[in-house]
Amino acid sequence: MIEAIDLSLCDGCGVCIESCPTDVLRLMEAGKPWEVTPKTWKAVIVYPNECHSCRLCAVDCHVDAIRVSHALEIPPPFLIHE
Amino acid sequence: MRIPEPVLVRTDVLVVGGGIGGARAALRARELGAEVVLVEKAFVSRGGAMTYVHSQFAPNKPLTDEELQEWMKEFVIGANYLADQEWLQVYLREAYFRVQELVQLGVPYVRDEQGRLKYSIVRGHKVGTTLGADGRATMEVLRRELIRSGVKLVEKVMVTDLLTSDGRSPTQGDVCGALGFHVRTGEPYLFQAKSVILNTGPFYPKIHYAYVDHCTGDGHAMAFRAGAELAGMEFAQYAAWSYFNRQFFTPGQAKIQGIGARFINALGEEFMWRYDPVWGNMSGLFQVARGIATENLEGRGPCYVDMRHCSEEDIAVLYKVVPTLERAFQEFGIDPRKELLRVDPFILIGTGSSSGIRVDLWSRASVPGLFAVGICTHMPIMMTGISGSSISTFSNVGGYRAGEKAAERARAMSTCPSYDPRQVKECMMRFGAPLTRRGQIRPSDIWMAIGEVTAEAGFALFKDEARLIRARDRLREVRRTLLRRVTAPDIHEAIKAQEVANYLEMAEVVCEAMRARTESRGELIRVDYPYRDDDQWLRWIIVRRSGEEEIALSFWDLPYERYPIPPERGKKPISFPIPPEYRKSQRN
Numbered sequence: 001m002i003e004a005i006d007l008s009l010c011d012g013c014g015v016c017i018e019s020c021p022t023d024v025l026r027l028m029e030a031g032k033p034w035e036v037t038p039k040t041w042k043a044v045i046v047y048p049n050e051c052h053s054c055r056l057c058a059v060d061c062h063v064d065a066i067r068v069s070h071a072l073e074i075p076p077p078f079l080i081h082e
Numbered sequence: 083m084r085i086p087e088p089v090l091v092r093t094d095v096l097v098v099g100g101g102i103g104g105a106r107a108a109l110r111a112r113e114l115g116a117e118v119v120l121v122e123k124a125f126v127s128r129g130g131a132m133t134y135v136h137s138q139f140a141p142n143k144p145l146t147d148e149e150l151q152e153w154m155k156e157f158v159i160g161a162n163y164l165a166d167q168e169w170l171q172v173y174l175r176e177a178y179f180r181v182q183e184l185v186q187l188g189v190p191y192v193r194d195e196q197g198r199l200k201y202s203i204v205r206g207h208k209v210g211t212t213l214g215a216d217g218r219a220t221m222e223v224l225r226r227e228l229i230r231s232g233v234k235l236v237e238k239v240m241v242t243d244l245l246t247s248d249g250r251s252p253t254q255g256d257v258c259g260a261l262g263f264h265v266r267t268g269e270p271y272l273f274q275a276k277s278v279i280l281n282t283g284p285f286y287p288k289i290h291y292a293y294v295d296h297c298t299g300d301g302h303a304m305a306f307r308a309g310a311e312l313a314g315m316e317f318a319q320y321a322a323w324s325y326f327n328r329q330f331f332t333p334g335q336a337k338i339q340g341i342g343a344r345f346i347n348a349l350g351e352e353f354m355w356r357y358d359p360v361w362g363n364m365s366g367l368f369q370v371a372r373g374i375a376t377e378n379l380e381g382r383g384p385c386y387v388d389m390r391h392c393s394e395e396d397i398a399v400l401y402k403v404v405p406t407l408e409r410a411f412q413e414f415g416i417d418p419r420k421e422l423l424r425v426d427p428f429i430l431i432g433t434g435s436s437s438g439i440r441v442d443l444w445s446r447a448s449v450p451g452l453f454a455v456g457i458c459t460h461m462p463i464m465m466t467g468i469s470g471s472s473i474s475t476f477s478n479v480g481g482y483r484a485g486e487k488a489a490e491r492a493r494a495m496s497t498c499p500s501y502d503p504r505q506v507k508e509c510m511m512r513f514g515a516p517l518t519r520r521g522q523i524r525p526s527d528i529w530m531a532i533g534e535v536t537a538e539a540g541f542a543l544f545k546d547e548a549r550l551i552r553a554r555d556r557l558r559e560v561r562r563t564l565l566r567r568v569t570a571p572d573i574h575e576a577i578k579a580q581e582v583a584n585y586l587e588m589a590e591v592v593c594e595a596m597r598a599r600t601e602s603r604g605e606l607i608r609v610d611y612p613y614r615d616d617d618q619w620l621r622w623i624i625v626r627r628s629g630e631e632e633i634a635l636s637f638w639d640l641p642y643e644r645y646p647i648p649p650e651r652g653k654k655p656i657s658f659p660i661p662p663e664y665r666k667s668q669r670n
Contacts, residue, residue: 001290021124021133021296023238023265023574047574049526052288052295053330055406056128056218068413 103477110485249502252309
């Protein structure tokens with residue numbers, strides 16, 4: 001499952017948003033909403049549970065900001081019971 | 083519920099799904115002068131199974147009659163003699179030209195040092211050749227071409243239903259369009275078209291395995307609801323072996339097998355020769371998964387895949403054509419040349435290689451105006467996942483043919499047939515219902531409930547009549563109780579609710595078709611009929627929706643009298659052992 005996007009690396013290009021087939025990511029304004037400073041865009045994980053670990057976003061990211069986690073990913077009911 | 087006004091899109095040819103087949107169909111129809119709209123649930127070049135294709139079946143020359151015979155034989159045996167040999171001849175003759183056209187368009191197939199195309203052999207083949215290319219790169223080339231040729235792309239829109247000229251489903255009339263929703267905004271799209279081509283891929287449950295969560299049988303279900311025939315649904319057993327080190331999944335399995343990987347058990351034996359004396363380590367996905375499951379059940383597990391003997395060069399090619407595999411190996415610190423990788427299998431209801439919308443030689447479905455291309459069809463050329471590389475090339479060939487006939491049909495019609503607004507309203511209400519409900523059942527809960535039914539070893543591995551009925555009844559129960567109460571807090575979840583409903587509809591059909599086939603063949607293994615019966619069963623089972631909650635089964639006997647390759651006869655026992663506790667069905 002997608003773990004984190006390093007916001008210090010993300011330049012808000014939006015490529016990962018298009019890459020994600022299950023629509024996990026969105027582009028959002030960075031920083032605190034009450035700050036008046038010019039805002040920048042960052043990719044944000046909105047639906048982490050929909051991530052199917054296809055790694056398309058990670059491979060497409062040109063600054064290598066996306067980490068896909070090491071956690072057990074398969075929902076247990078689908079593994080063949082031993 | 084307030085019903086929003088849909089965006090109206092009128093066109094000659096509507097293509098639903100933007101994989102290789104959808105793209106080829108759109109391009110061909112456009113070339114013949116049709117107006118074409120291609121609608122895709124994700125983003126063309128980053129969605130669906132094509133994203134993960136790494137080997138495309140590609141004859142290295144136009145085949146002579148004699149060669150054709152030899153190449154056909156490989157498929158006929160691989161398809162357990164259920165291949166439609168007329169389709170197969172068309173496929174093998176046209177595949178060379180369709181792939182060469184992609185070479186011309188600039189698809190970056192793997193080449194040797196002299197710059198010549200590097201043909202190689204992968205799983206399922208001894209004579210048939212393939213070309214390697216990253217599926218994403220293939221689709222990027224096709225995407226560019228779609229835009230250049232003036233095909234209108236509508237992306238991030240999920241089509242949910244087909245519209246019919248009589249406003250009924252199942253219809254007595256023609257397919258005349260489709261209804262879809264934007265996956266983020268929920269904005270409805272109403273497509274009016276003279277021909278509709280489906281290229282919606284395989285169907286799987288959400289198991290968080292690479293592309294599969296995206297392919298939930300939306301095309302199968304909408305065609306079924308509209309009254310189109312499905313075929314081969316009893317073979318819908320999807321299996322894979324690439325759950326590595328009990329940590330992660332990746333695709334690229336055929337390529338790993340293709341570079342000579344070996345499967346070994348805890349005793350160090352190469353066990354696949356026991357289950358498949360012909361192909362051994364190059365056996366199909368289902369056979370390997372089942373082989374591993376059997377080794378585990380009989381106490382010789384866990385099992386491993388061994389790539390330590392593979393050359394640096396082969397590993398480099400593997401990484402080049404499956405970059406997501408390299409990425410996963412990197413993340414987990416795995417060097418396949420130094421260590422064994424533990425592998426675990428799964429088997430579940432989903433497309434193996436031949437369960438889908440029944441098509442004729444021109445990719446036409448049984449309802450006029452509807453075409454289907456690629457792995458959402460019944461894949462008349464193959465079965466049992468034997469040739470992983472043929473899936474995309476069949477889509478390539480079938481797409482080209484569908485585009486041609488769809489454009490021809492559109493040209494012969496002066497106007498788009500009109501749709502019935504009541505049908506549109508009904509479909510919109512159905513899509514929107516989860517948004518209006520109160521409750522706590524979410525689409526993910528329904529996926530879990532489905533998993534509980536299908537992963538039971540009795541069902542997954544040792545089917546019989548009683549277990550099939552039980553699974554069907556439990557799935558029906560999930561639909562009648564949970565699905566009717568599913569809630570969606572936003573549009574994203576409403577889309578997911580639609581997906582799980584589509585899958586569930588197909589899973590029940592699969593159980594019915596499995597019950598009807600009283601033998602074991604390919605991906606269907608029944609412990610109450612533990613043999614392949616070539617006297618009775620050289621026929622396809624056809625399933626059609628005949629009314630609300632009613633399905634009609636019929637049979638299509640292969641016309642072997644017209645085929646060049648003769649059938650086998652007699653009964654052959656299956657090669658998978660059945661543990662004693664599974665031999666007799668436990669009723670209730």
